[in-house]
Amino acid sequence: MPFSGEDNGFAVKWPGPDGTFSEPPAKPEDTPIVVYKGAPVAAAWKETADYYRIESGTCVLRVYKCWYFYGPSLKKILEGYTLVTGRPFFPPRWGLEFGDADCYNKKGKTPDVIAKVADVYRANDMPGGWILPNDGYGCGYTDLDYTVQELHKRGFYTGLWTEKGLDRIANEVGKIGTRVMKLDVAWVGPGYQFAMNGMRDAYEGIEKNSDARGFVLPVFVKARAIIPMYPEMLHDREKPKDPVTFDIYPSGRSSFTLYEDDGVTQDYRAGMYARTLVEVDAPKTIDAPPPPVAAAATTAGPQIAVKVGPAKGKYRDMPAARSYVVDVHLPVRPAGVKLNDKALPGLDKKEEFDKAAEGWYFDARDRRGVLHVKTKALPRASVFTVRIGL
Numbered sequence: 001m002p003f004s005g006e007d008n009g010f011a012v013k014w015p016g017p018d019g020t021f022s023e024p025p026a027k028p029e030d031t032p033i034v035v036y037k038g039a040p041v042a043a044a045w046k047e048t049a050d051y052y053r054i055e056s057g058t059c060v061l062r063v064y065k066c067w068y069f070y071g072p073s074l075k076k077i078l079e080g081y082t083l084v085t086g087r088p089f090f091p092p093r094w095g096l097e098f099g100d101a102d103c104y105n106k107k108g109k110t111p112d113v114i115a116k117v118a119d120v121y122r123a124n125d126m127p128g129g130w131i132l133p134n135d136g137y138g139c140g141y142t143d144l145d146y147t148v149q150e151l152h153k154r155g156f157y158t159g160l161w162t163e164k165g166l167d168r169i170a171n172e173v174g175k176i177g178t179r180v181m182k183l184d185v186a187w188v189g190p191g192y193q194f195a196m197n198g199m200r201d202a203y204e205g206i207e208k209n210s211d212a213r214g215f216v217l218p219v220f221v222k223a224r225a226i227i228p229m230y231p232e233m234l235h236d237r238e239k240p241k242d243p244v245t246f247d248i249y250p251s252g253r254s255s256f257t258l259y260e261d262d263g264v265t266q267d268y269r270a271g272m273y274a275r276t277l278v279e280v281d282a283p284k285t286i287d288a289p290p291p292p293v294a295a296a297a298t299t300a301g302p303q304i305a306v307k308v309g310p311a312k313g314k315y316r317d318m319p320a321a322r323s324y325v326v327d328v329h330l331p332v333r334p335a336g337v338k339l340n341d342k343a344l345p346g347l348d349k350k351e352e353f354d355k356a357a358e359g360w361y362f363d364a365r366d367r368r369g370v371l372h373v374k375t376k377a378l379p380r381a382s383v384f385t386v387r388i389g390l
Contacts, residue, residue, distance in 0.1 A: 093236040093263040094157055095215040097129025103136030110141040118154045127234045130180050132159045148177045155235035166205055174209035211265040223251035226278050228258050243323040250282035250304050250328060262316040274313035281305045304388040311380040326373040326386050333362040335389035337373055
């Protein structure tokens with residue numbers, strides 16, 4: 001909302017209740033007026049690119065166009081700011097995967113990409129989620145419908161290089177099933193505005209003609225972090241999202257809300273998603289092994305509690321139950337591990353842990369020491385706590 005200035009007794013205000021004046025306006029649609037020493041006066045308004053020039057008699061007042069945001073915390077202030085300026089859209093999960101782009105329609109046909117690229121990716125156990133098979137001036141495409149279907153069977157989405165424009169995007173996206181657009185400077189044109197308009201047209205062309213969203217980094221982790229992970233896979237649809245692993249770096253109290261949706265469609269805009277609260281309560285420092293204690297006192301010593309709350313909400317194809325792995329970074333083997341009040345079996349070898357339905361295993365060689373805890377499939381609506389005795 002605009003911020004008003006004041007000069008020589010003149011000010012810009014907005015009508016308030018009971019004949020008073022307020023700043024800022026009570027409602028965005030309210031019209032401002034010029035006030036001189038508390039009373040409204042006639043004034044002429046002239047708008048420029050940066051400010052309003054207000055003339056009343058011999059007084060000239062400039063009101064610069066700006067917005068201000070306030071709130072109880074920096075997070076709330078930034079939420080207000082990004083509500084006005086715009087926020088990044090949710091990319092589909094496959095849009096974050098590796099991709100491939102080349103021309104296959106000059107010395108062959110577009111479907112050649114299936115055997116030359118897609119099958120080779122899978123034969124060599126390589127990750128990948130999308131392919132642009134017409135990347136090259138004058139390349140074009142043939143048998144696109146067949147190519148899209150066969151690539152999809154292998155876990156790839158198909159995109160197109162937009163050499164000349166978007167005139168066929170409704171058919172390419174809505175009927176054939178392409179989901180990625182690479183824009184070319186030849187038709188996007190020079191300048192910032194043209195480029196932004198071109199990207200907007202491509203983005204809207206995908207979203208209006210489909211339910212898909214338009215479209216392994218090194219991670220530095222600080223203490224108290226809670227990092228969720230799906231199973232390792234070559235593409236997003238290769239495996240079920242089960243188990244979910246929480247990689248935890250305990251230090252005092254921390255919490256994290258896991259957000260999930262179907263990862264592909266725009267249903268999240270209609271509230272189709274789920275949130276799961278994960279809370280950790282641990283000693284502030286566990287970098288050094290604890291001092292020796294009597295065996296009888298072990299269970300009463302310090303502990304780490306990892307509480308996973310119920311999934312609130314629902315989304316397309318949301319599983320009713322799933323298993324979990326809780327990885328906790330520890331310098332030494334724990335005294336024991338419980339799931340709620342039930343003691344879990346401790347396993348000595350990773351092979352035993354991998355085969356077991358539930359239990360725990362401590363690997364002193366994994367990243368300076370990691371405790372791996374596995375649960376059986378649990379209802380998404382349930383609450384459970386992993387308790388680790390130190």
